[in-house]
Amino acid sequence: MEVDSLFFESFPSSETDQISGEAEVTIDKLGSKMDCIVRFEGHAILPCDRCLGDVQIPLAFDERLVVQLGESTNTEEEIWTLGPECHELDLSQPIFEWMHLHLPSRRLHASEDQCDPAMTAYLNGGGTTSAEPDGSSDDGGTDENDGIDPRWNALKDLK
Numbered sequence: 001m002e003v004d005s006l007f008f009e010s011f012p013s014s015e016t017d018q019i020s021g022e023a024e025v026t027i028d029k030l031g032s033k034m035d036c037i038v039r040f041e042g043h044a045i046l047p048c049d050r051c052l053g054d055v056q057i058p059l060a061f062d063e064r065l066v067v068q069l070g071e072s073t074n075t076e077e078e079i080w081t082l083g084p085e086c087h088e089l090d091l092s093q094p095i096f097e098w099m100h101l102h103l104p105s106r107r108l109h110a111s112e113d114q115c116d117p118a119m120t121a122y123l124n125g126g127g128t129t130s131a132e133p134d135g136s137s138d139d140g141g142t143d144e145n146d147g148i149d150p151r152w153n154a155l156k157d158l159k
Helices: 092-101 117-125 148-155
Strands: 019-030 033-047 054-069 078-081
Touching: 033 092, 054 092
Parallel strands: 054 078
Antiparallel strands: 019 033, 033 054
């Protein structure tokens, strides 16, 4: 099964729709049970955590889903049960969830040289862009006129 932006149209709450690749499903039927093995290989295009530019991240996983035949349909448990009214197996929801579960929590370019140079310069302290609407720059939340609250000075004496 090909996974691309068309696949993600069914999932409006997706973190990203820029995952593409191929999912291969192997089903082994063992009596009234089926063992579904899903192998996915592809990549995701996500914003870099450092520079917010697009970074391509390889995405590959092997997952397993056990499906059994039963009296009524239940796809909420770890082992799915299909009732007699089901004639096809829709694996799009678990494949969608597995893709998101296998996305890395840290998304960075392989080296800092691949990051956006303007953003890297700004992050390294060379930036002059102001985030404040009045044109003042953010200096870390400290102000020269802010004194230390005397209650905190009293706490310093406690030991």
